[in-house]
Amino acid sequence: MRDFWKTLSRNRLALVGGVVVLFLAALAILTPVLAPWDPNRPDVKKILDPPSRTHLLGTDQLGRDVFSRMLYGSRVSLAVGFVSVGIAAAIGIVLGSLAGYNGGMVDGFVMRLVDLMLVFPRFFLLLAVLAFLTPSIWTIMAVIGLTGWMGVTRLVRAEFLSLKEREFVVWSQNVGATGFRVIWRHILPNALAPVLVAMTLGIPAAILTESGLSFLGIGVPPPHATWGNILNEGKETIEIGWWLSVYPGLAILVTVLSYNLLGEGIRDALDPRLRQAGGRFVARSG
Amino acid sequence: MFWYVLRRVLIAVPLLLGITFISFLVIHLAPGDPVDFHTGDLSPDSSAQAKQMLRKQYGLDKPLPVQYWNWLIRLARLDFGRSFAPDGRPVLQKIGERLPITLMLNVIEMAIILLFAVPIGVLSATRQYSRFDKATTVFVFMGFATPDFWFALLLILLFAVHLGWLPASGLRDINWEYLSFWKRHWDFLSHLILPIGVATFGGLAGFSRYMRQSMLEVVRQDYIQSARAKGLAERVVIGKHALRNAMLPIVTILGLSLPGLIGGSVIVESIFAIPGMGQLMVQSVFQRDYPVIMGNLVIVSTLTLVANLLADVAYGLVDPRIRLGGRRRQ
Numbered sequence: 001m002r003d004f005w006k007t008l009s010r011n012r013l014a015l016v017g018g019v020v021v022l023f024l025a026a027l028a029i030l031t032p033v034l035a036p037w038d039p040n041r042p043d044v045k046k047i048l049d050p051p052s053r054t055h056l057l058g059t060d061q062l063g064r065d066v067f068s069r070m071l072y073g074s075r076v077s078l079a080v081g082f083v084s085v086g087i088a089a090a091i092g093i094v095l096g097s098l099a100g101y102n103g104g105m106v107d108g109f110v111m112r113l114v115d116l117m118l119v120f121p122r123f124f125l126l127l128a129v130l131a132f133l134t135p136s137i138w139t140i141m142a143v144i145g146l147t148g149w150m151g152v153t154r155l156v157r158a159e160f161l162s163l164k165e166r167e168f169v170v171w172s173q174n175v176g177a178t179g180f181r182v183i184w185r186h187i188l189p190n191a192l193a194p195v196l197v198a199m200t201l202g203i204p205a206a207i208l209t210e211s212g213l214s215f216l217g218i219g220v221p222p223p224h225a226t227w228g229n230i231l232n233e234g235k236e237t238i239e240i241g242w243w244l245s246v247y248p249g250l251a252i253l254v255t256v257l258s259y260n261l262l263g264e265g266i267r268d269a270l271d272p273r274l275r276q277a278g279g280r281f282v283a284r285s286g
Numbered sequence: 287m288f289w290y291v292l293r294r295v296l297i298a299v300p301l302l303l304g305i306t307f308i309s310f311l312v313i314h315l316a317p318g319d320p321v322d323f324h325t326g327d328l329s330p331d332s333s334a335q336a337k338q339m340l341r342k343q344y345g346l347d348k349p350l351p352v353q354y355w356n357w358l359i360r361l362a363r364l365d366f367g368r369s370f371a372p373d374g375r376p377v378l379q380k381i382g383e384r385l386p387i388t389l390m391l392n393v394i395e396m397a398i399i400l401l402f403a404v405p406i407g408v409l410s411a412t413r414q415y416s417r418f419d420k421a422t423t424v425f426v427f428m429g430f431a432t433p434d435f436w437f438a439l440l441l442i443l444l445f446a447v448h449l450g451w452l453p454a455s456g457l458r459d460i461n462w463e464y465l466s467f468w469k470r471h472w473d474f475l476s477h478l479i480l481p482i483g484v485a486t487f488g489g490l491a492g493f494s495r496y497m498r499q500s501m502l503e504v505v506r507q508d509y510i511q512s513a514r515a516k517g518l519a520e521r522v523v524i525g526k527h528a529l530r531n532a533m534l535p536i537v538t539i540l541g542l543s544l545p546g547l548i549g550g551s552v553i554v555e556s557i558f559a560i561p562g563m564g565q566l567m568v569q570s571v572f573q574r575d576y577p578v579i580m581g582n583l584v585i586v587s588t589l590t591l592v593a594n595l596l597a598d599v600a601y602g603l604v605d606p607r608i609r610l611g612g613r614r615r616q
Contacts, residue, residue, distance in 0.1 A: 116304035118542070119594065120587045121549035124567055128583040131571040132315045208433055212553055215435045216568055235439060235557075239447050249436030257431035 007269035014265020020258035028074045037065035039072045039225045048241045058243040060233060066243060069225035070251055076226040077255065080141050080210040081203040087145025088206075089199050092152025097183050097191075099153070100160025107157070114150045122147060126209070127218060135221045140213065144206050152198050159191035193270045200263035204256035211252050227252050290602045290609035298595050305587045309580055310357050314350075366581035371573055377581040381563065385585070387457070388551050388562035394482055395547060396540070399489045404533070406490075407497020411532075412524055414502065422494060429491020434550060438484045438557045445480060453477050455559035481558040485550055489543065496539050500532040507531075534605050541597025545590050 008014055027034065037055075043063035051058040057066040099110035125147055133139050163169060164187060172186050213219030214228025222229060227248040234244025348356070360366070366377035410419040446454035459465065459473045504510065505528050513527045514520075552564035559565070563582060570578040602609040 112300060112304070116301050116308065118545065119301055119305060119591050120308070120583070121545040121552075121590060123549035123552040123564075124583055124586045127552065127567050127571050128309070128312050128579050129315060131574065131576070131579050132312060204431070211433055212435060215433075216553065216556055218568070218571055231436060231439065238439060238443055242443060245436070245439045245443065249433055249439065252433045252436065253428075253431050256433075257427060260427060260430055 004269050008265055011265045011268065013261045014269075017258040017261030017263075017265065020254065021262055024074060024255055024258070025078065027071060028078050031071045031075055035065075035068035035071045037068040039064060039068040040223050048237060050241075051243055057247050058241065060230065060241070060244055061237055066230065066247065069230055070227065070248055072225045073227045073230060073248065074251065074255075076137065076220055076224060077207045077210065077252070080137070080144065080220070081207045083141040084144035084148065084206045084210075085199050085202040087142065088149040088202060089152050089195060091146070091149035093156050093188070093195065095149070096153040096156025097160055097188065100157035101164060101179065101183055101187065103161075110153065110157070114153055117147070117150050120147075122209070123212070126213060127216075130213070130218050135218070137220045137224060140210055140220055144209050148202065148206065148209075151202070152195055155194050155198055156191055159194060160187055163187045163190055194267075197263055197267040197270065200259060200266055204259040204263075207252065207259075208256055287602065287609050291599055294595055294598045294602075298591055301591055302588065305584060305591065306358055306361055307354070309583050309587075310354050312583065313576075313580065361584060366584075367577040369570075369578050370575045371570075371578070377577045380566065380578060381581055381585055384561055384563045384566050387560065388548070388555070388564060391478075391482065391485065391551060391554075391560070391562065392547055394478070395485045395489065398482065398486045399493050400536075400540075402486075403490055403493035403497050404529075404536075406494040407499075408501055408524065408529060408532070410494070411498045411501035411505065419498075422498070426491045426495045429488050432487065434484055434488055435553050435557055437487060438480070438554065441480050441484060442557075452480055454480070455557075457560055477558075481554050481560060484557075485547070485554045488550070489547060492543065493536070493539070497532065497536060500535045501528060504528045504532040534601070537597060537601045537604060541594045541601075544593045544597070545587075548586060548590060 041064060043059070046055070046059045046063040048061055049055055049059040049063070055065050055067065057070065060066055060069070095110050095113075099107040126143055129143050129147075130139065133143070160183075169182060169186050172182055177186075210219055211226065211228035211231070214226045215232045217232050219228055220226045230244060230248040234241055234248070238245050364378055366381075368374050368376055369380055406422055410416075410422040413419055442454045445452045453459065453476060457474065457477050459477075465473055505524075510523060510528055513523045518527075551562060552567055554560070555562045555564035556568045563586060566578065567582045569575075570582070
């Protein structure tokens with residue numbers, strides 16, 4: 001553990017990423033205190049005002065304060081990121097443990113399911129599912145989580161395959177521990193490190209997906225302010241209100257970048273061997 | 287090789303069935319009566335009509351196994367029904383018009399990504415920690431973190447709005463009919479530059495990183511050492527011995543990243559108003575045009591499956607260990 005912190009603290013980029021991640025979390029938590037304006041209050045006298053001292057990042061086509069809306073948007077982004085990754089990790093851990101521990105038919109079935117889910121281009125599947133559901137922030141979280149568990153499943157399974165041959169696992173099986181106990185108490189705690197990394201890198205991926213959906217107008221429904229929504233509404237007036245298109249995107253970029261840097265840093269610090277996995281779990285837009 | 291390909295095809299068959307099953311589940315996603323969909327932006331009249339049409343088209347009043355069987359039969363006949371849009375044209379026809387455009391875009395993107403990612407990856411691996419390598423790493427992280435729709439907006443803002451050099455949307459100018467032969471070609475090309483630039487950006491970042499990683503692993507191998515030891519020029523060692531082996535995983539990753547690339551066309555086509563499958567998908571979600579949505583989902587994922595299969599076969603062709611390993615297991 002001490003090695004972990006030592007390696008991590010030597011990685012300057014990861015530290016910067018970590019600081020920004022904490023800073024963004026603080027902003028999201030303190031949003032009601034920090035936001036200078038009501039994010040949903042329109043003002044007909046201030047339509048599309050450029051950035052100024054009263055409106056730091058300008059106003060939108062309804063005269064709403066963009067800075068306040070972006071602060072509230074950060075809450076949505078982080079909430080969607082954490083909840084959907086939580087859902088994905090839960091499914092991935094359960095399926096991955098079952099597949100890796102039992103092997104045989106169960107393993108074959110779970111892995112074919114993973115292969116199957118990976119055949120669907122994510123955005124097409126998301127759009128098809130969302131077309132049949134009532135849009136809400138919860139639907140978005142659920143749908144992103146339910147279509148994003150394949151990576152964690154593969155990881156957990158791989159860890160289980162190697163761990164279940166180890167002496168301490170075989171020993172506990174021999175003294176009569178139940179399968180559930182062996183999985184839960186002995187194997188899983190040792191398999192969590194790569195899951196943690198995958199989750200850290202999954203959060204920015206979920207944020208990118210959510211903002212992409214919101215940008216298309218199929219994500220979190222208005223009046224919720226989200227970074228994707230602001231971009232979507234801003235693209236109609238891109239010739240006048242450049243600030244509506246530049247700042248929310250910059251916020252997404254900075255958020256995703258810092259989570260990625262932190263995640264990669266944690267991975268390198270946890271286990272240098274994992275470096276071989278390359279950028280496989282790094283968030284990608286699209 | 288024959289057995290290897292056969293094995294791959296046999297693995298693909300259950301996946302194909304799985305695609306039909308998952309898409310069947312999607313139809314039944316809505317809680318309660320499957321036709322009680324959210325029909326928010328349709329008038330009550332037309333939403334009642336839509337429900338009627340859905341019930342008829344998908345036989346939603348029959349037991350589930352019967353419904354699934356009918357769904358399978360219809361898919362086997364490539365019968366996706368008719369669009370709910372006012373034109374009421376067959377879904378297959380609508381998708382058929384757009385499929386070539388999306389395919390063309392994706393093929394061009396893939397070619398560009400490979401063309402640039404391989405040399406970038408090789409250069410940054412052979413000069414690890416050099417200035418070029420560091421610049422590549424920065425580019426990779428930016429590529430991963432930049433939302434493609436935002437990047438598209440910025441490019442439109444710069445090249446279409448401010449500079450006016452490139453068109454912001456569509457595939458052809460309104461005056462296309464009246465342009466001369468060469469101007470037509472330039473017009474078409476200029477419409478492609480921005481969308482393809484956006485679509486290749488993220489992929490290029492990913493692939494140069496994989497290429498670098500793969501190259502770094504290969505150059506540590508013993509056979510590279512012995513190639514050097516027998517006095518081959520570094521150019522030959524890297525360009526021939528190392529590159530060939532480092533390219534192998536790239537073929538697999540190419541297959542694996544196809545869904546991501548194709549999925550990306552949803553956003554790119556919507557922003558740049560390119561009449562491909564991605565744009566059709568978004569439009570039909572807004573119009574609640576369920577037959578088109580389902581048709582799109584099934585066709586896109588089946589195409590991805592086929593492309594994956596081709597990547598697998600290509601992998602078997604370039605790597606004898608894979609195809610012989612498969613045979614031994616038979």
